[in-house]
Amino acid sequence: EVQLLESGGGLVQPGGSLRLSCTASGFIFSSYAMSWVRRAPEKGLEWVSTISGGGGNPYYTDSVKGRFTISRDNSKNTLFLQMNSLRAEDTAVYYCARGVIVGSTRGAFDYWGQGTLVTVSS
Amino acid sequence: DIQMTQSPSSVSASVGDRVTITCRASQGINNWLAWYQQKPGQAPKLLISAASNLQSGVPSRFSGSGSGTDFTLTISSLQPEDFATYYCQQANSFPHTFGQGTKLEIK
Numbered sequence A: 001e002v003q004l005l006e007s008g009g010g011l012v013q014p015g016g017s018l019r020l021s022c023t024a025s026g027f028i029f030s031s032y033a034m035s036w037v038r039r040a041p042e043k044g045l046e047w048v049s050t051i052s053g054g055g056g057n058p059y060y061t062d063s064v065k066g067r068f069t070i071s072r073d074n075s076k077n078t079l080f081l082q083m084n085s086l087r088a089e090d091t092a093v094y095y096c097a098r099g100v101i102v103g104s105t106r107g108a109f110d111y112w113g114q115g116t117l118v119t120v121s122s
Numbered sequence B: 001d002i003q004m005t006q007s008p009s010s011v012s013a014s015v016g017d018r019v020t021i022t023c024r025a026s027q028g029i030n031n032w033l034a035w036y037q038q039k040p041g042q043a044p045k046l047l048i049s050a051a052s053n054l055q056s057g058v059p060s061r062f063s064g065s066g067s068g069t070d071f072t073l074t075i076s077s078l079q080p081e082d083f084a085t086y087y088c089q090q091a092n093s094f095p096h097t098f099g100q101g102t103k104l105e106i107k
Helices: none
Strands: A003-007 A010-012 A018-025 A034-039 A045-051 A068-073 A078-083 A092-099 A109-112 A116-120 B004-007 B010-013 B019-025 B033-038 B045-049 B062-067 B070-075 B085-090 B102-106
Touching (some): A003 A092, A018 A034, A018 A092, A018 A116, A034 A078, A034 A109, A045 A068, B019 B033
Parallel strands (some): A010 A116
Antiparallel strands (some): A034 A045, A034 A092, A068 A078, B033 B085, B062 B070, B085 B102
16 A cells, blocks of 8 residues: 655744655655645645656756755655745645656656645744 | 646535536646545545546546646536545646646535
């Protein structure tokens, strides 16, 4: 059974940092691109970042470029999102998600974690 | 960036109704279009990938169609568990933008 479990969310002041983790099980982690998607309060879903199965080719939405870094440790089946210089508008539930196509960064997201809440507030 | 425009933003319907949600891309995305369902407090659930490919375990009353820039999600006969928010997403190029969502409410 495929499972994704996020952790690392919490309350942080503006300008602060957080590191989110997503631990995967039930599939060959290194074969799949992984992504982060967020949903701010009273807003819709927003794609944040994607990384290929091998760890190269990271992609970011413009609003987080230069502040967030996606990475992965395939030996530990874990995806990360390092978030620096956090702003109030980064407040959201952050989900990790698996790409549906083996070996590709294109395509839908077929498995999602339960989400972790990040609140940026003073 | 490719913009995804969903309509309507909300719809009220009754159990047994047929409902159609549309999604328009600002440029062609071939069939790289996905539909998700999200209920309060839950993670999104993939319903349809590649515009019309029904995911395993998703009821057959859900269907997707379209190619290029115009896509539709149809629920043929609404069930009580279908009341939720639905999103389209283009997965052709980065950023993988979502539509703004369609909230399906009970009439």
